[in-house]
Amino acid sequence: MEVVIAPPAQLARLAADAVEELLRSRPTAVLGLATGSSPLAVYDELARRHAQDGLSFARARAFMLDEYVGLAADHPERYRNVIEKEIASRVDFAPGAVQGPDGLADDVRAACAAYERAIVDAGGVDLQILGIGTDGHVAFNEPGSSLASRTRIKTLTRQTREDNARFFGGDVAQVPTHCLTQGLATIMSARHLVLLATGRGKAEAVHQLAEGPVSAMWPATVLQHHPHVTVLVDDAAASRLQLADYYRETFAAKPGWQGL
Ligand code: GLP
Numbered sequence: 001m002e003v004v005i006a007p008p009a010q011l012a013r014l015a016a017d018a019v020e021e022l023l024r025s026r027p028t029a030v031l032g033l034a035t036g037s038s039p040l041a042v043y044d045e046l047a048r049r050h051a052q053d054g055l056s057f058a059r060a061r062a063f064m065l066d067e068y069v070g071l072a073a074d075h076p077e078r079y080r081n082v083i084e085k086e087i088a089s090r091v092d093f094a095p096g097a098v099q100g101p102d103g104l105a106d107d108v109r110a111a112c113a114a115y116e117r118a119i120v121d122a123g124g125v126d127l128q129i130l131g132i133g134t135d136g137h138v139a140f141n142e143p144g145s146s147l148a149s150r151t152r153i154k155t156l157t158r159q160t161r162e163d164n165a166r167f168f169g170g171d172v173a174q175v176p177t178h179c180l181t182q183g184l185a186t187i188m189s190a191r192h193l194v195l196l197a198t199g200r201g202k203a204e205a206v207h208q209l210a211e212g213p214v215s216a217m218w219p220a221t222v223l224q225h226h227p228h229v230t231v232l233v234d235d236a237a238a239s240r241l242q243l244a245d246y247y248r249e250t251f252a253a254k255p256g257w258q259g260l
Contacts, residue, residue: 001229002260003210003238003247008198011232012041015129015194018230018260019046020055022127022192030119031062032128032187033087033098034139035079038196039129040086047090057091061122063115064100065130065139066181069153071103077167078103101151101180112151112180119186128190132197135159136205136218140181147214147222149183184222193226194260198234206233207240230260 004014019042022029033039049055064083071078076085080100088098099118105111119125130138135157141149142157156164161175168174187193197206208218210231215221223229238244 001210001224001226001231002250003231003233003241003243004251004260005233005235005238005241005244005248006251008041008234011196011198011234012045014230014232014260015039015042015196016045016049018192018194019127019129020049021259023055023057023060026126027056027059029060029126030122030124031057031060032065032125032130032190033062033083034065034129034131035082035086036131038131038198042129042196043087043090046087050091055091057093057097060093060097062088062093062098063119063122063125063182064098065128065187066179067101067103068176069103069108069178069180070176073104101182103180108153108180112153115151115180115182116186119182119189125190127192127194128187130187130193130195132195132202132205132209132220133160134163134201134205136208136220138184138187138195138220138223140179141184141187141219143217143219145184145216145219147216147219148185150186151180151182154179154181184219188222188226191228192260193223193229194232195220195223195229196232197237200236200239202233202237203240206231206237207242211242 067079101115102111165172209220
């Protein structure tokens with residue numbers, strides 16, 4: 001696991017560099033897209049590179065991590081609509097190239113199984129962008145999630161619903177109680193995981209992710225078992241890291257050719 005501590009604007013550029021490098025070397029790459037505020041600056045940077053530098057997503061595909069259950073198709077906070085607004089509509093993905101779990105499916109189990117198959121049929125995710133919840137969840141894999149889980153329905157914790165209430169006019173009662181989410185094993189199948197976290201509120205989760213014991217109580221700790229993880233954090237999110245000085249020295253001394 002590589003931990004990079006840098007100002008937020010640089011973190012977004014580093015993540016965009018990784019996406020750009022992948023797309024330029026393999027235009028048909030499969031991306032994993034996350035919602036939440038953490039990746040927004042990355043999406044801004046990718047949209048800018050699309051508009052100004054000709055970075056193309058035309059042959060790429062993308063899979064979303066998760067979706068609320070039961071939000072109307074036109075609800076602005078439905079993750080499918082959020083991803084459309086924040087990134088898909090700003091670049092040149094082909095129609096149908098971006099997929100997400102179907103939070104309005106009648107048969108939830110069949111929809112989750114179909115989603116797993118679609119990811120496999122696409123050849124798996126090459127680069128997965130991730131955020132992290134204050135309780136250490138990734139996608140919507142809340143504490144207690146099986147480290148071997150696949151796409152399924154989950155109940156959101158009170159903490160997550162309170163954290164996300166800001167997107168629902170501050171009213172936690174408006175935040176759905178259930179979601180469909182890629183499982184931890186689904187996420188672990190992606191070839192490169194790029195996790196972004198900023199702000200002091202993420203400091204404990206980031207410490208556990210990088211330095212805590214692997215445990216379902218901090219679901220993101222399963223990433224310690226992945227061979228290629230990049231954790232991009234600002235000073236505030238890094239404030240509880242025991243090895244912060246080492247991570248800083250390591251990044252400063254990194255050979256230029258190495259990339260992320
Ligand atoms: C939500 C999403 C996660 C995201 C997390 C953190 O619960 N399902 O994918 O990582 O929030 O969000 P933010 O980046 O806004 O802090």
